Amino acid sequence: ETGVTQTPRHLVMGMTNKKSLKCEQHLGHNAMYWYKQSAKKPLELMFVYSLEERVENNSVPSRFSPECPNSSHLFLHLHTLQPEDSALYLCASSQDPRDTDTQYFGPGTRLTVL
Amino acid sequence: GQSLEQPSEVTAVEGAIVQINCTYQTSGFYGLSWYQQHDGGAPTFLSYNALDGLEETGRFSSFLSRSDSYGYLLLQELQMKDSASYFCAVNRDDKIIFGKGTRLHILP
Numbered sequence: 156e157t158g159v160t161q162t163p164r165h166l167v168m169g170m171t172n173k174k175s176l177k178c179e180q181h182l183g184h185n186a187m188y189w190y191k192q193s194a195k196k197p198l199e200l201m202f203v204y205s206l207e208e209r210v211e212n213n214s215v216p217s218r219f220s221p222e223c224p225n226s227s228h229l230f231l232h233l234h235t236l237q238p239e240d241s242a243l244y245l246c247a248s249s250q251d252p253r254d255t256d257t258q259y260f261g262p263g264t265r266l267t268v269l
Numbered sequence: 270g271q272s273l274e275q276p277s278e279v280t281a282v283e284g285a286i287v288q289i290n291c292t293y294q295t296s297g298f299y300g301l302s303w304y305q306q307h308d309g310g311a312p313t314f315l316s317y318n319a320l321d322g323l324e325e326t327g328r329f330s331s332f333l334s335r336s337d338s339y340g341y342l343l344l345q346e347l348q349m350k351d352s353a354s355y356f357c358a359v360n361r362d363d364k365i366i367f368g369k370g371t372r373l374h375i376l377p
Contacts (some may be wrong), residue, residue, distance in 0.1 A: 197368060260311035263311055
């Protein structure tokens with residue numbers, strides 16, 4: 156039980172669709188993260204939020220739009236994605252954004268873009 | 270640049286000991302972490318070395334040598350449930366950078 160939940164677990168969407176991924180952490184942490192995990196590539200950090208403010212954006216295309224309404228919830232809004240965006244999208248949280256040594260991950264959303 | 274190198278796959282026998290190495294070409298980082306990820310699951314934190322030397326947590330140990338730009342994860346008394354991917358990661362400038370991961374196969 157990781158304390159970080161993600162929905163949906165699987166998502167198939169067309170390139171013209173708009174969808175959202177949801178993450179919720181029940182650990183009382185102050186920082187939340189979105190990662191992309193593609194086959195045979197390292198985990199790629201996409202966004203970092205600290206106390207609901209975005210502190211990091213690793214040059215992610217604008218078709219990915221994060222939203223952090225409060226310290227427990229994180230969304231990733233998707234629109235006009237490309238097939239190469241198919242991947243596992245992982246949410247994580249930590250007590251502090253500088254506590255990057257111990258992150259707690261959610262189970263991920265397996266995204267397929269047709 | 271910043272990169273971490275790990276073997277892509279390692280195979281070992283149940284009950285044996287296996288070492289997964291991680292070498293890096295980044296400087297000025299704060300520590301080396303290890304994560305385990307089972308197929309279809311989320312990465313889970315295993316260990317963290319802030320200082321050089323060996324950290325032991327049950328059957329798992331992790332080692333760091335900054336002078337050699339090298340670390341490893343040691344798994345003892347291997348069990349079939351240890352079959353998973355293992356990632357090393359470093360903290361640098363408040364970011365965490367992951368290696369590509371090592372797939373550990375365990376034979377009965």
